[in-house]
Amino acid sequence: MSYITKSPWVIHYDGSSCNGCDIEVLACLMPMYDVERFGIINTGNPKHADVFLVTGSVNEQNKNVVKQIYEQMPEPKVVVAIGICACNGGIFKECYNILGGVDTVIPVDAYVPGCAARPEAIIDAVVTGLGILEQKRQALANGELLKEPEPEAAVAAPEEAAEEGKEEA
Numbered sequence: 001m002s003y004i005t006k007s008p009w010v011i012h013y014d015g016s017s018c019n020g021c022d023i024e025v026l027a028c029l030m031p032m033y034d035v036e037r038f039g040i041i042n043t044g045n046p047k048h049a050d051v052f053l054v055t056g057s058v059n060e061q062n063k064n065v066v067k068q069i070y071e072q073m074p075e076p077k078v079v080v081a082i083g084i085c086a087c088n089g090g091i092f093k094e095c096y097n098i099l100g101g102v103d104t105v106i107p108v109d110a111y112v113p114g115c116a117a118r119p120e121a122i123i124d125a126v127v128t129g130l131g132i133l134e135q136k137r138q139a140l141a142n143g144e145l146l147k148e149p150e151p152e153a154a155v156a157a158p159e160e161a162a163e164e165g166k167e168e169a
């Protein structure tokens with residue numbers, strides 16, 4: 001952790017969570033886990049944030065909000081998907097309006113599976129994210145262009161690819 005040179009600020013967004021994971025995110029900020037003692041502050045302004053914490057899956061209603069928050073955050077930045085819903089849609093995956101996990105619309109750097117995700121796991125993922133943030137910061141300082149991975153939705157899932165192959169044959 002000696003590489004951290006400034007207090008990392010986080011911004012939290014509830015996509016379509018049942019609020020279970022949101023309560024665990026808030027627990028991290030409360031006195032029991034108290035991540036503020038490490039300088040981690042929850043901000044409401046994307047322009048001040050280094051780490052984007054997203055709970056819940058992405059749907060037609062919130063996909064643009066997720067993208068807009070992400071785009072307003074300054075570089076370098078990292079995204080943490082919290083809870084299985086944010087990782088891949090979770091129990092809502094098959095719902096008519098659900099697109100999937102957060103990585104269907106923006107790149108994700110760390111995943112926290114679980115239903116609900118535990119505060120210890122969330123803090124662990126944020127620490128992992130801070131390591132990635134520092135790598136990105138150094139890359140930017142060296143003038144290297146950061147290439148974001150393609151969102152997973154852009155890549156056909158294996159079963160879809162197999163179906164397409166069948167149709168072509």
Ligand code: SF4
Nearest residue numbers: 020021083085115116
């Ligand atoms: S992972 Fe579980 S607790 Fe978290 S938002 Fe989804 S259903 Fe709720």
